[in-house]
Amino acid sequence: MRPALRRAMTAAGVATAVTAVLATAPGSAAAGPAPVPAVPALVEVEIPGPEHGTVAGSGHIEVPQRGKSRTAPRLSAAEKSKDGAVTRIVGDGSTADRVDIVVVGDGYTADQLADFHADAREKWAELTAVEPYTTYRELFNVWTVDAVSNQTGVSGDPDKGTVRDTALGSYFWCGDIERLLCVDEKKVDGYVAKAPEADLVLVLANSAKYGGAGYNQPSATLGYEGIATASANNEKSGQVAIHETGHSLGKLADEYFYPGYPGYERYTGAEPADSNISTLSAADIGRQRVKWHRWLGETSPDGGTIGAFEGGGYFVAGLNRPTDNSLMRSNGKPFNLPGVEAMIAGFYRHAKPVTALTPTDRTLRLRSTAKVAVPRLTGADGRQLRVRWHLDGKELKHLAGRTEVPVTKLTKRLLDLRSHTLTVTVDDRTRAVRDPKIAATLKSTVSWKVRL
Ligand SMILES: [Zn+2]
Structure with missing residues (x-):
C-alpha cells in the first residue's frame, strides 16, 4: 500500500535517468513477429536526501528490480557452505510474537562474514537509539543471513564506473544518482526466504560511502513490509534506513517538500489518507477531531509544539505536517509524537506482548503450571505492560503481574471438576498512544482449559 502522494520527483536529472533505464531495454526488432519487449520490471524507491543537507529524502524514482551483478556467483565449495547461513543476533522470542528484522549483507567475501555480523549489530544499535525503538527493542528479533560475494565492496564505489561481482548486485549511482543504493530484489528475496520470518528487511552494503534506498512495497511472497x-560503515546511511521504516512500519508520509520544483508549489487535492499530513489547519484538526488532534499543543521530541506546519507530502503549501522537523523530514532527528504512535501501531501489527510457554492445546491438571513470557520494555516509558489473569471471565486480581500460575493456586475454584478456562491478558498502556483504536491493538491473550 503506497501513501496517496507517492510520485516520482520531476527534477530533470531524475527524469533523464528513468528514460535511460527504459532505453537500454532490448526488443523492438524491425521485422518478423513482434517480440515481447524485455523491459526490466521497475520498482519505485525513495531517494535519500543529499549527504550534506538536512532533508531526509529527495523523492522517488522507478528503478529496475534487477541489480548489477554480471554473472552467476562462482563460489568455491567452502564458500558455498557458508552462503545462506542464518543467525539470530538479537532476541529470543517466537517469530509469531516478534517483529522480525532480516539483515542481509552485500559485498562481503566469505572471509568478511564476521565483519558483516559486527556491522549488523552496529546498525541495530543505531536503530535502537531512536524512540520508540529504544523502548520496544524487546519486541524484536534480528536475523542475519550470510550472502557470500565474490568481491569485496559494491558497484559504484568509489567511482561510477566501478563494477563488483556481489551476491545481491547492489550498486550506487542507481538511476544516475550517486547516493541511490539499489539492489537486485529477487536475489535479496532468495536470501530473506532462508530466515524463519521477515517483517522488515535491511540490506547492508560493505561500504562507507553515503547512500541508501527505501523499497516500501510489501512483499507479496515473503510478507515483509519493505x-x-x-552503507554498513556510514552513520548517516543508518538514519536513512530508520526514515524508511517510518514508511514501511509506521505507514507515515514524508513530511518534506520540494521548494522550487514546478508542480509542487501548492497541493489542491482531497484530504490524504496518511495519518501525518493534512490539508487542515491546526484549528480545524482540533475542531474536527481528526488526524493528530490528540497531540496538538504537546511538546514533541523533535522540538517545538505540535500544530500544523505548512509544507509536507512533497508540497510547499496546501499540506501541513505536525511538527517542523521530525525524522520524516530531516535526517538524524527523532520521530514526532504522532510518528511515535504510528510506529508503535506498526510494531504491534507483528508483535504480541504475551507468549505461552505452557502449551495451550493440552488441558491443565492439578500439577500443571501456566507459564507465559512477557517482554520487558526498556527506555523512557518502560514497564507499562499490564498482566491480568481471569478464570471463566472473572478476574483473579491477586494474580495480577504474574507470569507463572500453578493450578494448585486455583483449586478452590475448580472443585466442581468441570472444565474451566484460564486466561492471561497483557496490554500495553503506554502514554505514547492516544488513539483508542490503536490502543485496542496493543494487547494479546493466551487461554488454557483447566480441569482437576
Ligand atoms: Zn521518505
Whole structure:
C-alpha cells in the first residue's frame, strides 16, 4: 500500500535517468513477429536526501528490480557452505510474537562474514537509539543471513564506473544518482526466504560511502513490509534506513517538500489518507477531531509544539505536517509524537506482548503450571505492560503481574471438576498512544482449559 502522494520527483536529472533505464531495454526488432519487449520490471524507491543537507529524502524514482551483478556467483565449495547461513543476533522470542528484522549483507567475501555480523549489530544499535525503538527493542528479533560475494565492496564505489561481482548486485549511482543504493530484489528475496520470518528487511552494503534506498512495497511472497538499503560503515546511511521504516512500519508520509520544483508549489487535492499530513489547519484538526488532534499543543521530541506546519507530502503549501522537523523530514532527528504512535501501531501489527510457554492445546491438571513470557520494555516509558489473569471471565486480581500460575493456586475454584478456562491478558498502556483504536491493538491473550 503506497501513501496517496507517492510520485516520482520531476527534477530533470531524475527524469533523464528513468528514460535511460527504459532505453537500454532490448526488443523492438524491425521485422518478423513482434517480440515481447524485455523491459526490466521497475520498482519505485525513495531517494535519500543529499549527504550534506538536512532533508531526509529527495523523492522517488522507478528503478529496475534487477541489480548489477554480471554473472552467476562462482563460489568455491567452502564458500558455498557458508552462503545462506542464518543467525539470530538479537532476541529470543517466537517469530509469531516478534517483529522480525532480516539483515542481509552485500559485498562481503566469505572471509568478511564476521565483519558483516559486527556491522549488523552496529546498525541495530543505531536503530535502537531512536524512540520508540529504544523502548520496544524487546519486541524484536534480528536475523542475519550470510550472502557470500565474490568481491569485496559494491558497484559504484568509489567511482561510477566501478563494477563488483556481489551476491545481491547492489550498486550506487542507481538511476544516475550517486547516493541511490539499489539492489537486485529477487536475489535479496532468495536470501530473506532462508530466515524463519521477515517483517522488515535491511540490506547492508560493505561500504562507507553515503547512500541508501527505501523499497516500501510489501512483499507479496515473503510478507515483509519493505526493504531499506544502507552503507554498513556510514552513520548517516543508518538514519536513512530508520526514515524508511517510518514508511514501511509506521505507514507515515514524508513530511518534506520540494521548494522550487514546478508542480509542487501548492497541493489542491482531497484530504490524504496518511495519518501525518493534512490539508487542515491546526484549528480545524482540533475542531474536527481528526488526524493528530490528540497531540496538538504537546511538546514533541523533535522540538517545538505540535500544530500544523505548512509544507509536507512533497508540497510547499496546501499540506501541513505536525511538527517542523521530525525524522520524516530531516535526517538524524527523532520521530514526532504522532510518528511515535504510528510506529508503535506498526510494531504491534507483528508483535504480541504475551507468549505461552505452557502449551495451550493440552488441558491443565492439578500439577500443571501456566507459564507465559512477557517482554520487558526498556527506555523512557518502560514497564507499562499490564498482566491480568481471569478464570471463566472473572478476574483473579491477586494474580495480577504474574507470569507463572500453578493450578494448585486455583483449586478452590475448580472443585466442581468441570472444565474451566484460564486466561492471561497483557496490554500495553503506554502514554505514547492516544488513539483508542490503536490502543485496542496493543494487547494479546493466551487461554488454557483447566480441569482437576
Ligand atoms: Zn521518505
